[in-house]
Amino acid sequence: MKPIDVFYIAKDTFRSNKLRTFLTVGAVVIGIGAIVFLVSLGRGLEEITVKQITSSEALRLLNVSKGKSDILKLDAETVKKFKDIESIESVSPRASFSVQATLGETTTESVLHSVESKFAKLEVNTLASGDYFTDATGGVVVSSTLSKLLGYENTSEILGKEIGLAIFIPVKGTTDVVRKEKTYTVHGVVETEDENYLFAPLSSLADVEFGEYSSVKALAKAPELLASTRTTIQDMGYFVESPADTLTEVTVVFNVVKVILAIFGVIALVVASIGMFNTLTISLLERTRDIGIMKSVGATNRDVMAIFLSEALVVGLIGGVIGIGAGWLVGFLANSGINILAERYGGETVQLFIVNLDLAVAMLILSVLLGFITGLYPSWRASRLNPLWALRYE
Amino acid sequence: MTRNSTPVIELKNVTKEFFLGKNVLHALKNIDFSVHPGEYVILFGPSGCGKSTLLNVIAGLEPPTKGVVRIRGEDLTHLSMSQLARHRREKIGIVFQQFNLLKTMNIVNNVALPELFRGVRRSTRQHRAKELLREVGLGEYYSHRPAELSGGQQQRVAIARALVNNPWILLADEPTGNVDSATAEEIMAIFHDLNRKSKRTILLVTHNPDYLHYGDRVLYMRDGEIIKSIEQQRSEKEIQDVRLTREARKLARESRRSELDAQARALHINPKEFHQEVDLAREILMRKRTKK
Numbered sequence: 001m002k003p004i005d006v007f008y009i010a011k012d013t014f015r016s017n018k019l020r021t022f023l024t025v026g027a028v029v030i031g032i033g034a035i036v037f038l039v040s041l042g043r044g045l046e047e048i049t050v051k052q053i054t055s056s057e058a059l060r061l062l063n064v065s066k067g068k069s070d071i072l073k074l075d076a077e078t079v080k081k082f083k084d085i086e087s088i089e090s091v092s093p094r095a096s097f098s099v100q101a102t103l104g105e106t107t108t109e110s111v112l113h114s115v116e117s118k119f120a121k122l123e124v125n126t127l128a129s130g131d132y133f134t135d136a137t138g139g140v141v142v143s144s145t146l147s148k149l150l151g152y153e154n155t156s157e158i159l160g161k162e163i164g165l166a167i168f169i170p171v172k173g174t175t176d177v178v179r180k181e182k183t184y185t186v187h188g189v190v191e192t193e194d195e196n197y198l199f200a201p202l203s204s205l206a207d208v209e210f211g212e213y214s215s216v217k218a219l220a221k222a223p224e225l226l227a228s229t230r231t232t233i234q235d236m237g238y239f240v241e242s243p244a245d246t247l248t249e250v251t252v253v254f255n256v257v258k259v260i261l262a263i264f265g266v267i268a269l270v271v272a273s274i275g276m277f278n279t280l281t282i283s284l285l286e287r288t289r290d291i292g293i294m295k296s297v298g299a300t301n302r303d304v305m306a307i308f309l310s311e312a313l314v315v316g317l318i319g320g321v322i323g324i325g326a327g328w329l330v331g332f333l334a335n336s337g338i339n340i341l342a343e344r345y346g347g348e349t350v351q352l353f354i355v356n357l358d359l360a361v362a363m364l365i366l367s368v369l370l371g372f373i374t375g376l377y378p379s380w381r382a383s384r385l386n387p388l389w390a391l392r393y394e
Numbered sequence: 395m396t397r398n399s400t401p402v403i404e405l406k407n408v409t410k411e412f413f414l415g416k417n418v419l420h421a422l423k424n425i426d427f428s429v430h431p432g433e434y435v436i437l438f439g440p441s442g443c444g445k446s447t448l449l450n451v452i453a454g455l456e457p458p459t460k461g462v463v464r465i466r467g468e469d470l471t472h473l474s475m476s477q478l479a480r481h482r483r484e485k486i487g488i489v490f491q492q493f494n495l496l497k498t499m500n501i502v503n504n505v506a507l508p509e510l511f512r513g514v515r516r517s518t519r520q521h522r523a524k525e526l527l528r529e530v531g532l533g534e535y536y537s538h539r540p541a542e543l544s545g546g547q548q549q550r551v552a553i554a555r556a557l558v559n560n561p562w563i564l565l566a567d568e569p570t571g572n573v574d575s576a577t578a579e580e581i582m583a584i585f586h587d588l589n590r591k592s593k594r595t596i597l598l599v600t601h602n603p604d605y606l607h608y609g610d611r612v613l614y615m616r617d618g619e620i621i622k623s624i625e626q627q628r629s630e631k632e633i634q635d636v637r638l639t640r641e642a643r644k645l646a647r648e649s650r651r652s653e654l655d656a657q658a659r660a661l662h663i664n665p666k667e668f669h670q671e672v673d674l675a676r677e678i679l680m681r682k683r684t685k686k
Contacts, residue, residue: 001513289494294507
């Protein structure tokens with residue numbers, strides 16, 4: 001028998017027994033669909049949380065500070081040293097000062113972080129309104145808390161206003177402080193719970209003498225290089241933190257969530273495979289005479305086994321393909337529904353269900369494997385039937 | 395006739411016992427016989443005499459308890475399961491009383507089934523199947539399923555299937571048992587032609603004495619034994635007469651078919667059933683007439 005003939009026989013069988021084929025395939029579709037749906041939900045939830053915590057650049061980011069050390073320095077020279085580390089793409093120093101912010105009649109205490117303009121996006125969180133500053137535009141980004149302290153509840157109204165800053169700069173090597181006054185235009189606002197700060201470009205403080213940076217951000221060239229870069233800097237004695245630390249914990253939590261969701265899916269699959277096994281066994285009984293006929297005209301045990309097993313494989317494959325499609329479709333519809341609601345009520349659009357290629361491929365392999373395993377015993381039994389007994393079977 | 399040639403079927407001391415609980419059923423007792431190339435042998439006997447079992451032993455569907463079964467020199471009792479399967483698909487063609495066609499396939503694929511298991515290409519085997527279906531007069535039914543055909547037509551499909559691998563030996567187990575008598579004559583005529591024109595060796599099992607005149611040799615069986623073996627010259631005239639009668643009946647039937655269809659419609663009866671009823675009535679009348 002040629003392998004292709006197995007499929008001609010299967011095609012005839014499926015066509016002449018549409019209901020049974022439909023029910024068997026349906027069982028696999030539900031099982032596989034349920035797993036795809038649940039696992040994609042797990043992935044979506046994880047992805048959303050990770051996005052909330054940080055941008056993808058955060059996976060390459062290291063926060064370097066002096067920690068408790070008094071000997072170490074974090075000055076221009078150190079920054080240059082960090083830049084020389086091969087795995088580091090760029091280094092963004094940050095200098096922080098205490099300030100008094102004045103807008104109109106109102107004056108309040110705050111903290112000024114000055115960073116290089118090109119790292120503004122990295123340093124400052126997502127803006128609620130306005131834009132980041134550049135070296136050309138100058139200006140500051142204020143936190144919403146500061147905006148409120150200055151009398152602007154509605155953060156978009158503070159944009160374009162002039163803020164007067166009295167900056168207190170520590171004098172190198174002493175405990176003295178120098179007061180310096182500057183005026184900035186508000187370019188953007190960051191949404192915060194109750195953190196009071198503002199960001200300004202380092203270039204605007206070029207005329208100010210200050211000894212050390214408060215912290216340095218180093219960006220590794222790739223997420224994989226993060227750990228080694230971290231070790232290199234730590235070996236130099238500095239204290240290093242990374243947003244990726246929090247990320248690892250979150251990933252662990254979501255792996256647990258995914259496993260739990262997958263268990264529900266597996267239960268669905270087990271039920272589906274029991275159903276499939278049952279259908280295949282019944283199908284065997286129904287076709288006992290057919291097996292007798294095939295054997296009496298010269299089918300070998302192997303031929304019969306191949307015919308039944310490939311039917312199970314085809315059922316698994318078709319069920320798998322439709323199941324993956326169904327799981328994806330339900331997720332897609334749910335995503336669309338959520339996003340329509342989100343847009344209507346001004347929320348953020350999200351992808352709650354994510355089906356990747358690797359999930360689809362894994363499910364496809366699983367479904368074929370399911371067909372193989374559930375089909376093995378019925379087809380083995382079919383192949384062993386005595387032809388005469390099978391012919392007499394009614 | 396061809397007594398001097400080597401036998402194509404040769405049985406020596408073949409015994410078959412079935413164990414039914416504590417009882418032993420002796421289905422075949424020390425059977426010895428040979429069939430020569432081109433012979434038409436009829437196994438005749440009442441039901442339960444072991445004639446079907448004997449046919450199944452020769453077909454390689456039932457291993458004998460004891461004895462030697464040689465088909466064209468090869469001893470079946472030493473063959474493995476897959477070798478027996480090869481024997482069935484290459485050396486012999488079988489026709490059953492129950493037709494035994496696959497309901498799921500159209501008749502072309504049914505006829506081509508043994509070729510499928512031989513690994514013949516789909517187009518090749520379908521071409522051959524269609525050719526054979528034309529030969530048995532079913533040329534216009536290619537895409538029909540067995541259930542859409544009458545009993546006689548189904549049996550002709552089964553005969554075409556038995557011939558598809560071009561075997562020299564044809565085994566038929568009560569091939570006329572499930573069809574009406576007119577169709578039975580047609581089926582018997584096909585076997586007659588296969589033996590006469592295509593020189594195929596035929597071993598046919600029947601319990602109907604009406605067909606004994608077709609065989610070169612009739613083996614009478616009873617209780618698992620061959621009790622009598624009668625060689626006969628087949629009377630070509632008698633066979634011819636039967637054929638003519640059959641032709642005449644067929645013509646008569648066809649001429650009346652449209653008329654009967656109209657009547658059936660008027661009476662709201664299924665035309666096919668109506669035909670059968672009329673055929674039956676006609677047969678009863680004919681029997682009565684011959685008795686008189």
